[in-house]
Amino acid sequence: MNTNDSAATSYTTLRVDAVHEIEIKRSRFITYLYRVQTEAEARAHIAALRKTHFDARHHCSAFILGPDRMTQRSNDDGEPSGTAGLPMLEALAKRDTGSGTDLSDILAVTVRYFGGIKLGAGGLVRAYSDSVSQALAHASLCTVQRLRIFELSADHGWAARWENELRSAGYQLGDTHWGDAHAVLSIGINDEPAATEELHTFIATLTSGAGLLRAGHTTWLDS
Structure with a gap:
């Protein structure tokens, strides 16, 4: 399975x-x-x-x-x-x-x-x-949580600020891919509907509606 x-x-x-x-x-x-x-x-x-x-x-x-x-x-x-x-x-x-x-x-x-x-x-x-x-x-025990990874494209001028805002809000960020035209931020959240809705709301506010999230793979992480 x-x-x-x-x-x-x-x-x-x-x-x-x-x-x-x-x-x-x-x-x-x-x-x-x-x-x-x-x-x-x-x-x-x-x-x-x-x-x-x-x-x-x-x-x-x-x-x-x-x-x-x-x-x-x-x-x-x-x-x-x-x-x-x-x-x-x-x-x-x-x-x-x-x-x-x-x-x-x-x-x-x-x-x-x-x-x-x-x-x-x-x-x-x-x-x-x-x-x-x-x-x-x-x-010693730990909880293993399934994370859904989302990608967010950002102009180079906005990427660093958006990263800081996401970290300050408690989101887990992976490595940012810096391309020639734009950067792609990697954001991990609990793979649950409520967490997904919360992230979309946060990104809409952060980017004034301009940011487009793309859902990617899932992974398991100890917490």
Whole structure:
């Protein structure tokens, strides 16, 4: 799926990868969190951890991908069915990010070193869920916003002033292209109807109706 075609225009993900460990009845649960965008990338991290923790009994995993969270996978890796991967996935899917957006583009891998005491099905569910939840509580998150890029042509004599006015109003500007006849300003806004309408109104006032905005591509940006 093309992420620019998604219904969601923002989501939450990891700012940086993280790791957190808890111990329950002498079993160690080490949870790694990675920011990923494809299944191949997620599976590469899982494979790498299998090599790093080759002496661990289990390497359970869960991941969610895409702004609309269309791809969701989990793996119990030898634990009783439904006691590891699914609780981990639910911990990711139900996480309150505090920003009103859902958590995505994230992989959790919990490496378990068995401590000799069996936890039972209920104990395993709680252990794997808590391991991921605690790792998320210690992780740094960020919101990813889809931006629509607009171009605005300007005479050389007006371009610098318009740039300053746009920056002062809080708009994100890309590189300005200076051509022989005129300059082209690049303006990024949240890809939402209200933000588009607001920009058109601002440009109409700034340029006394002479400025013509041209909608371009979209991109995703951390905020």
